[in-house]
Amino acid sequence: MTSVDDKTTEKKARKARAKAALPGTIAADSRIDIQSEPEGHTVFTNQNPKKAPSGRRLVDLADVFGGDDLAQMPVIVRETSIGNRVRVWRAPDGSWHRRGGGVLLKMRKGTRSFVITTYKGANEKDLLNLIGVVEDVAEGKKRKHWEKVDEAWADDRTFKLVFNSRRYADPFDHADPSPRVFFCSESRCIERWHTDESTFHTLDHVEKEVGKYASYVIEVNKNALEANSSWFVDLVTTEFSEATPTQVASLVNDLQWAAEECRRANNLVEVAA
Numbered sequence: 588m589t590s591v592d593d594k595t596t597e598k599k600a601r602k603a604r605a606k607a608a609l610p611g612t613i614a615a616d617s618r619i620d621i622q623s624e625p626e627g628h629t630v631f632t633n634q635n636p637k638k639a640p641s642g643r644r645l646v647d648l649a650d651v652f653g654g655d656d657l658a659q660m661p662v663i664v665r666e667t668s669i670g671n672r673v674r675v676w677r678a679p680d681g682s683w684h685r686r687g688g689g690v691l692l693k694m695r696k697g698t699r700s701f702v703i704t705t706y707k708g709a710n711e712k713d714l715l716n717l718i719g720v721v722e723d724v725a726e727g728k729k730r731k732h733w734e735k736v737d738e739a740w741a742d743d744r745t746f747k748l749v750f751n752s753r754r755y756a757d758p759f760d761h762a763d764p765s766p767r768v769f770f771c772s773e774s775r776c777i778e779r780w781h782t783d784e785s786t787f788h789t790l791d792h793v794e795k796e797v798g799k800y801a802s803y804v805i806e807v808n809k810n811a812l813e814a815n816s817s818w819f820v821d822l823v824t825t826e827f828s829e830a831t832p833t834q835v836a837s838l839v840n841d842l843q844w845a846a847e848e849c850r851r852a853n854n855l856v857e858v859a860a
C-alpha cells in the first residue's frame with residue numbers, strides 16, 4: 588500500500604523530472620511514471636515463458652473457454668478508477684518499454700467480458716494496442732499469456748493479460764505523437780472515447796457513396812471540450828459532382844434528417860436545463 592507521503596514524494600519527483608526534461612519529449616509529460624534504472628518485469632519475450640513475472644502459472648484461455656465464446660465476449664473500455672499511471676521503464680538489456688493500461692477477462696453485469704482499462708496519461712496508441720490484443724484473442728492468437736486473478740471480487744474464471752507492455756523509445760530524447768485519450772461522458776455520443784485531436788461528440792452519422800463522383804458524410808456533432816456547446820451539423824464531401832437528381836435528393840434528405848436530429852437534441856438540452 589502506498590502511503591500519502593509516498594504519493595506526494597512520487598508526485599514531486601514526476602513534476603521535477605518533467606520540468607528538467609527537454610520540452611516536447613515524453614519525459615516532459617508529468618502524468619507518466621518513468622523508471623530509468625533497469626527493471627526486468629512484464630517484458631514480453633519470444634521465448635516461451637512458463638510463468639508470469641508474479642510467479643503465477645500462465646493460463647491458456649483456450650483451456651478454459653471455447654473459441655467461439657472468446658470471439659463473442661463483449662469488450663468494454665474505461666479509464667482507471669484507482670489512479671494507476673502510465674509507466675515507462677528500462678529493461679536490463681537497455682530497451683525501453685511502456686505500459687498504458689491492462690486487460691481483464693471478468694464477469695461484468697452478468698456477462699463475462701474483456702475489460703480494457705487505460706491508465707492516467709494514456710494515449711490513443713496505448714488504447715489501440717490493448718484493443719488489438721483482445722481482437723487477436725478473438726481470432727485465436729495471444730491466448731497463452733494470461734494469469735488467474737486471486738482477489739476477493741474475482742470468480743475462478745477471472746484472468747488478466749500478463750504481458751501488457753510494448754517496446755518504446757528512450758523517453759528522454761523522443762516525442763510521442765499519439766494524442767491523449769479521454770473517455771466520453773456524453774450519454775448520447777456514439778463514440779467511446781475522444782482524443783486531443785478529435786474533440787467532437789457524435790450524436791449520429793451517415794456516410795454514402797451515391798455516384799461515381801458523389802459521396803458525403805454527414806454528422807451531428809458537438810464540441811466535447813466546451814461545457815455548454817450545442818449540437819451542429821457537419822457535412823464533409825471530397826467530391827460531389829455529376830450527380831443525378833436522385834443523388835441530389837439523397838443528400839438533401841440526409842441533411843434534413845441531420846438538421847432535425849440536431850434540433851431535437853438541442854431542445855432536449857434546453858428542457859433539461
Ligand SMILES: [Zn+2]
Binds near residue numbers: 771773811
Ligand atoms: Zn463523445
